[in-house]
Amino acid sequence: MLCEKDIASAQERAKKVRLFAHDIHGVLTTNNLFCDVEGNKRYGFWHMDGFGDLSLTANDIKIAYLDTTSIDGEGLFRARELKLDKCYYSIADKTAKLQELMGEMGIDYSAVGYLGCELSDIAPMKKVGFGVATADAIDEVKAVAHYVTNCAGGKGAMREICEFILRAMGKWDGWVEKVTRMGYK
Amino acid sequence: MTREEAVEKAKKVRFVILDIHGVLTDNTLYYTQEGVKSEAFSLHDRLGVTALVEAGIGVSFLTSKISRADEQMGKIYGIPPERLWGSSAKIGRLDEFEKESGFKDEEICYVGDEMIDLGIMGRVGFSAAPADGSWEARGKADHVTAAGGGRGVVRELAQFILEAQGRWEGFVAQFK
Numbered sequence: 001m002l003c004e005k006d007i008a009s010a011q012e013r014a015k016k017v018r019l020f021a022h023d024i025h026g027v028l029t030t031n032n033l034f035c036d037v038e039g040n041k042r043y044g045f046w047h048m049d050g051f052g053d054l055s056l057t058a059n060d061i062k063i064a065y066l067d068t069t070s071i072d073g074e075g076l077f078r079a080r081e082l083k084l085d086k087c088y089y090s091i092a093d094k095t096a097k098l099q100e101l102m103g104e105m106g107i108d109y110s111a112v113g114y115l116g117c118e119l120s121d122i123a124p125m126k127k128v129g130f131g132v133a134t135a136d137a138i139d140e141v142k143a144v145a146h147y148v149t150n151c152a153g154g155k156g157a158m159r160e161i162c163e164f165i166l167r168a169m170g171k172w173d174g175w176v177e178k179v180t181r182m183g184y185k
Numbered sequence: 186m187t188r189e190e191a192v193e194k195a196k197k198v199r200f201v202i203l204d205i206h207g208v209l210t211d212n213t214l215y216y217t218q219e220g221v222k223s224e225a226f227s228l229h230d231r232l233g234v235t236a237l238v239e240a241g242i243g244v245s246f247l248t249s250k251i252s253r254a255d256e257q258m259g260k261i262y263g264i265p266p267e268r269l270w271g272s273s274a275k276i277g278r279l280d281e282f283e284k285e286s287g288f289k290d291e292e293i294c295y296v297g298d299e300m301i302d303l304g305i306m307g308r309v310g311f312s313a314a315p316a317d318g319s320w321e322a323r324g325k326a327d328h329v330t331a332a333g334g335g336r337g338v339v340r341e342l343a344q345f346i347l348e349a350q351g352r353w354e355g356f357v358a359q360f361k
Contacts, residue, residue, distance in 0.1 A: 034215065042223070044213040047206045048319065051299055072218035081214075081222065154213070159319075176321055180303040182273070 010147035013130040014168035017113040019101060020056055021064035021094070021124070022158065024075035026117035027134055030154030033071070043074040046154050050082045052162030058178075059171050063087045064101055066094045068120055094124045115161055116141055117153050132161050191328040194311040195349035199292040201237055202270075202279070202305075203339060205248040205255055207298035208315055211335030226258050229337035234262040236343040236356045245282075247295075247305075249273040275305040296342060298322050298334055313342055 025031055028049055034042045053063055065088040067075040079088035091097045098112060105111075110129035114121070117137035125131035125144050133145035134153040142148050147164070149157040166172040203209060210224040217223065234244050245268035246255055259269045272278040283289065291310030295302070298318030306312035306325045314326035317333035330341045347353040 041218045042215045044215050047210070047212045047214055048299060051301075073220065074216050074218075077216045077220040077222075078214070080220075156212075176300055176303070179300040180307070182301060182304065 005145070005147050007147075010130070010164075011168040013146050014113065014165045016111050017061060017130050017165055018107055018111040019062045019064060019098075019105060020113040020115070020162075020165070021066050021098060021101075021128075022115035023094075023117060023121050024065060024067045024078075025069055026137070026153040027115055028075070028078060028154060028158060030152070031117075032154075041072060043072075044154060045078050046156050046158070048156055049158035052159035053082050053084060055162045055166060055175060057084075059166060059169075059175060061165070062101075062105065064089060064097070066091060066097055066124075068092060068094060094120065095127060098124055098128070113161075113165065115149075115158060116145075130165075186327050191311070191345075192349045194291075194327050195294070195346045197291050198242060198294045198311050198346050198350075200243045200245070200286070200288050201294045201296070201339075201342070201346070202245050202247050202309075204295075204297040204299075204302055205246055207318065207334040208296050208338055209246075209258065209335060211333070212298075212317070213335075222252075222254075224254055225335055226261075227335050227337050227340070229332075230339035231262050233337070233339035233341070233343035234264065236347060236353075237339075238263060239356060240347055240350070240352050242346070244268065245270055247272065247275055247278060273301075275302070276308060279305055279308060294342075294346065296338065311346075313338075313345075 028045050029043050056063055063084055065075055065079050067090045070090050076088050079085045089097050109127050112128040113130040114124050114128045115132045116125055117134045121141055122144055131145045133142045133148045134157040135149050136152040149160045151157040151160045166175055209226050215223045237244050244264055247270045251269045251271035270278055290308055293309040294311040295305050295309040296313045297306055298315050300321050302322055303325050312326045313328045314322040315330055315334040315338045323329050330338045332338045332341045344353055
């Protein structure tokens with residue numbers, strides 16, 4: 001497998017991230033779609049990934065949900081739950097959306113991170129400064145990634161990479177302390 | 186923390202506070218096509234709650250917001266509505282509870298899985314985390330269960346506490 005990556009160089013890349021974008025299915029979900037006998041569908045999202053999102057936004061890193069395969073708006077349901085609906089984009093072209101967001105923020109690709117798992121993620125991942133594949137991403141995605149998470153999609157990959165980024169930045173321990181004190185508010 | 190030390194702490198437990206997401210659930214949020222959220226709980230944990238309550242150890246839920254799913258599970262597990270606590274200020278809620286009940290820190294067990302739980306885990310006498318809890322929560326916990334969240338954490342913990350107190354056999358005897 002193509003999982004072995006250079007951690008030190010991945011950390012250097014992670015340090016620069018100011019915008020972190022990701023796919024939905026296979027990243028926030030396990031790529032399963034549960035369908036009951038009446039035809040009603042449901043989608044499973046990993047609860048702790050929301051804490052990952054919170055960790056990044058609280059440390060001034062912008063999040064972008066780039067959804068090209070929405071079926072029932074499930075990605076938006078999740079973003080709304082996390083009060084990140086403004087960071088959710090149902091779009092056809094991920095790279096174009098990234099460029100638009102970069103323009104608004106005044107940053108270039110070196111400050112963009114991306115977490116993906118499928119063929120449609122290869123184009124943005126080849127451009128960004130810090131491309132990350134989930135543990136169960138297809139080989140083609142892992143090949144272009146700078147880092148591969150230990151967690152699979154829908155099983156904590158997002159939580160894991162958020163921690164990786166903040167650790168690389170040296171912000172993680174301070175954030176842990178801050179959250180530990182949150183119980184007092 | 187050795188197992189012996191954890192057992193010593195568990196001996197003093199008279200009340201158990203449970204985080205919900207990632208402890209009673211398997212960490213997954215299922216959204217229906219209409220956007221309704223649902224979660225998967227474990228019925229093994231019902232037996233765990235029953236065992237604790239029968240032994241006179243109170244049980245409560247503590248999460249940032251109590252949902253209707255949590256109310257439903259409270260009913261199924263046999264936890265009275267006044268013990269379903271919704272508060273993101275978990276330590277503040279603990280203080281309030283200790284004031285009204287007279288319980289002390291060392292008599293309370295808290296089970297949590299995320300960084301938001303670290304503060305309260307450091308306060309109580311006995312803290313536990315599920316096998317798949319965050320690295321920080323597992324590091325802080327006096328005891329890490331073999332079960333992952335939503336896979337019988339409370340069932341296992343109830344046995345751990347009651348065995349420490351020499352009361353597990355008594356609970357099991359009624360089924361024989």
